[in-house]
Amino acid sequence: MKISKYLSIVLAVLALGVTGVSSAGTLDDVKERGHLQCGINTGLTGFAFTDDAGNWQGFDVALCQAVAAAVFGDASAVKYTNLTGKTRFEALKAGEVDMLSRNTTWTYSRDVDLKLTFLGVNYYDGQGFIVPASLGVSSATELEGASVCIQTGTTTELNLADFFRSNNMNYEPVPIETNEEARNSYLAGRCDVYTTDRSGLAATRASLDDPENHVVLPEIISKEPLGPLVRHGDDEWGDIVRWALNVLIIAEEKGITKDNVRAMAAETQKDAELNRMFGTEGEYGAMLGLSADWVVNVLAAVGNYGEIFEQYLGVNTDIGLARGVNALWTDGGLIYAPPYR
Amino acid sequence: MIIQIMVIVIVLTLLGFFIRNTLNNLELLGREAGYGFLFTPSNYDINQHLIEYNSRSTHLRATIVGLINTGLVAICGIVLATIIGFVAGVLRLSSNFLINRIVYAFVEFSRNVPVLLWILLWHGVMVHSLPHPKQAVTIADVSFLTNRGFYVPKPLLEPMFWWVAVALVIGIAGAAMFARYSQKRQEATGQRYPVIWINSAVIIVLPLLAYWMAGSPATLEMPVFKGFNFQGGLVLTPEFLALTLALAVYTGAFIAEIVRAGILAVSHGQTEAAYALGLKSNWTMRLVILPQALRVIVPPMISQYLNLTKNSSLAIAVGYMDVVATIGGISLNQTGRALECMSIVLSIYLCISLLISAFMNWYNKKISLVER
Numbered sequence: 001m002k003i004s005k006y007l008s009i010v011l012a013v014l015a016l017g018v019t020g021v022s023s024a025g026t027l028d029d030v031k032e033r034g035h036l037q038c039g040i041n042t043g044l045t046g047f048a049f050t051d052d053a054g055n056w057q058g059f060d061v062a063l064c065q066a067v068a069a070a071v072f073g074d075a076s077a078v079k080y081t082n083l084t085g086k087t088r089f090e091a092l093k094a095g096e097v098d099m100l101s102r103n104t105t106w107t108y109s110r111d112v113d114l115k116l117t118f119l120g121v122n123y124y125d126g127q128g129f130i131v132p133a134s135l136g137v138s139s140a141t142e143l144e145g146a147s148v149c150i151q152t153g154t155t156t157e158l159n160l161a162d163f164f165r166s167n168n169m170n171y172e173p174v175p176i177e178t179n180e181e182a183r184n185s186y187l188a189g190r191c192d193v194y195t196t197d198r199s200g201l202a203a204t205r206a207s208l209d210d211p212e213n214h215v216v217l218p219e220i221i222s223k224e225p226l227g228p229l230v231r232h233g234d235d236e237w238g239d240i241v242r243w244a245l246n247v248l249i250i251a252e253e254k255g256i257t258k259d260n261v262r263a264m265a266a267e268t269q270k271d272a273e274l275n276r277m278f279g280t281e282g283e284y285g286a287m288l289g290l291s292a293d294w295v296v297n298v299l300a301a302v303g304n305y306g307e308i309f310e311q312y313l314g315v316n317t318d319i320g321l322a323r324g325v326n327a328l329w330t331d332g333g334l335i336y337a338p339p340y341r
Numbered sequence: 342m343i344i345q346i347m348v349i350v351i352v353l354t355l356l357g358f359f360i361r362n363t364l365n366n367l368e369l370l371g372r373e374a375g376y377g378f379l380f381t382p383s384n385y386d387i388n389q390h391l392i393e394y395n396s397r398s399t400h401l402r403a404t405i406v407g408l409i410n411t412g413l414v415a416i417c418g419i420v421l422a423t424i425i426g427f428v429a430g431v432l433r434l435s436s437n438f439l440i441n442r443i444v445y446a447f448v449e450f451s452r453n454v455p456v457l458l459w460i461l462l463w464h465g466v467m468v469h470s471l472p473h474p475k476q477a478v479t480i481a482d483v484s485f486l487t488n489r490g491f492y493v494p495k496p497l498l499e500p501m502f503w504w505v506a507v508a509l510v511i512g513i514a515g516a517a518m519f520a521r522y523s524q525k526r527q528e529a530t531g532q533r534y535p536v537i538w539i540n541s542a543v544i545i546v547l548p549l550l551a552y553w554m555a556g557s558p559a560t561l562e563m564p565v566f567k568g569f570n571f572q573g574g575l576v577l578t579p580e581f582l583a584l585t586l587a588l589a590v591y592t593g594a595f596i597a598e599i600v601r602a603g604i605l606a607v608s609h610g611q612t613e614a615a616y617a618l619g620l621k622s623n624w625t626m627r628l629v630i631l632p633q634a635l636r637v638i639v640p641p642m643i644s645q646y647l648n649l650t651k652n653s654s655l656a657i658a659v660g661y662m663d664v665v666a667t668i669g670g671i672s673l674n675q676t677g678r679a680l681e682c683m684s685i686v687l688s689i690y691l692c693i694s695l696l697i698s699a700f701m702n703w704y705n706k707k708i709s710l711v712e713r
Contacts (some may be wrong), residue, residue: 153674161396
């Protein structure tokens with residue numbers, strides 16, 4: 001009698017195991033929850049930082065806001081999770097965040113082996129070096145024997161090893177967890193050089209007290225296409241993030257801005273692509289499971305790609321990055337979005 | 342009985358559930374668990390490697406490098422902690438008020454702050470307060486103290502140095518035999534040789550003699566400032582020093598209390614009886630008090646040693662490349678094999694802990710009270 005009772009408990013536990021976890025689409029989860037969970041950097045000037053009011057801002061953060069605006073029509077319906085280079089993929093895979101917008105390099109093994117889906121590139125970057133001007137170094141090939149601070153768990157770690165090996169140079173890698181700690185160690189002189197993506201270097205340099213005493217070396221030792229990503233197999237949700245990024249780029253190309261988008265959407269445009277984007281022609285929003293005017297919401301909330309770039313990274317900011325390869329394809333850059341058709 | 346069986350069944354079921362679920366989830370993700378990646382190139386460099394290693398070496402080798410680094414911290418930490426602990430523990434019982442209070446303050450300060458903070462503090466102090474390599478503090482022009490580490494001359498051993506090692510082993514073996522002979526003689530006749538002096542001489546003189554006869558088969562490689570850093574020599578990185586010192590001081594404070602408790606556990610009558618027999622006070626300590634105190638001291642020491650070893654995994658906080666930072670950190674990151682990497686780290690710590698535990702249990706049995 002007793003034993004059968006225990007057995008039934010055991011069976012109940014087993015049955016629980018068999019059921020497993022079934023999940024509806026991420027879009028439904030997000031809608032039900034009422035806010036988007038977005039994984040961002042732990043802090044990187046220009047890309048993800050807190051403003052005076054304590055709100056997260058930045059180039060990467062703007063993409064989270066764009067997706068929130070697409071889903072809810074409210075760019076502030078986002079909860080941010082700060083992730084280090086090490087925790088980001090596990091957090092995404094475990095469902096702790098719905099998407100990552102955290103200057104993450106698109107690589108073969110992350111795409112194929114780690115089963116992540118990259119949705120495009122919002123910044124074309126490359127790895128570089130920053131050194132104190134007092135060292136008198138003008139090229140990365142003069143760094144024989146130097147101590148190099150590096151953020152652990154990033155592709156930069158591998159590029160660094162490759163660069164020094166292929167140039168037959170020795171170095172001391174000094175692994176560090178976050179950008180902030182790396183900056184401190186670099187300033188304390190634990191290392192001679194700090195290496196990371198050049199956008200990150202510019203951001204770090206801008207945050208120093210004496211940026212003029214530090215130089216970014218000319219070498220770019222790797223390709224670092226940075227972009228947003230979601231879980232592999234999360235295709236419907238992935239489409240939303242992908243197109244939230246694409247419409248930002250198309251909007252810049254078509255001259256739609258944060259300020260004029262509502263006015264433009266109010267009247268019928270000659271360019272049919274604009275009408276499709278504004279939801280006045282066809283059922284394009286519904287195809288994604290979003291409202292017809294989702295693009296208008298996105299652009300009214302964050303502005304177009306060029307506006308976001310100028311606001312957080314551009315030449316008038318502390319970081320002062322030129323568009324360079326991140327200019328529109330029409331201006332000779334690499335930023336290009338498929339047609340909204 | 343039935344409850345015990347029930348608990349076992351439930352635990353096993355839960356375990357099975359988790360393993361099954363994990364494998365299921367991995368399958369859903371289209372990935373299977375496997376350790377094949379261990380034999381592919383790691384592609385990253387490690388700053389402190391006691392065996393040959395570069396970015397073309399395998400993940401397996403990176404694991405071993407990490408394991409050796411963990412072992413290095415654990416061994417240095419345990420030795421240092423034991424020394425600090427015994428000295429502080431004995432001084433804590435000193436009748437000198439000043440010494441007594443100073444040690445008391447040291448113990449309370451050390452053990453009442455989380456060890457992670459100690460590690461960060463030591464590291465911060467070393468990196469921020471010590472000078473750049475260019476302005477290095479030099480000790481007799483052969484050793485240099487900088488915020489990138491402590492550079493000391495490195496002995497380069499020639500093949501003939503082998504004989505010195507042999508001489509050392511012979512010396513130790515001889516000393517052990519002499520100690521046993523002297524013990525027997527004392528038990529038989531009551532007379533003692535000055536064993537410590539003779540044995541120290543044997544252990545030191547034999548290798549020195551061998552070194553001289555083999556024609557000084559070792560040279561010193563001096564650290565030289567070149568370019569950005571000191572090159573050559575042996576370097577103790579700030580990360581290693583901070584981790585080892587923090588762990589040793591922190592654990593040492595606990596050991597001090599254990600030692601004090603052990604000594605206090607031996608009744609004062611033992612001391613009085615020893616004095617009555619005419620034993621000198623340091624003999625009383627060594628021959629009467631400590632052997633009895635050790636019985637109380639050793640069991641809690643096991644857990645302190647285990648704690649120190651496991652706490653060494655905090656190395657990650659200062660970027661010391663231990664086994665957690667290599668296979669459990671960078672390898673995990675670059676390959677994405679979280680489950681496999683963590684299972685390796687887990688088994689490594691389990692094995693180390695069980696080994697330490699087994700050794701200490703053996704030692705405990707050896708010194709425990711033999712009832713006749």
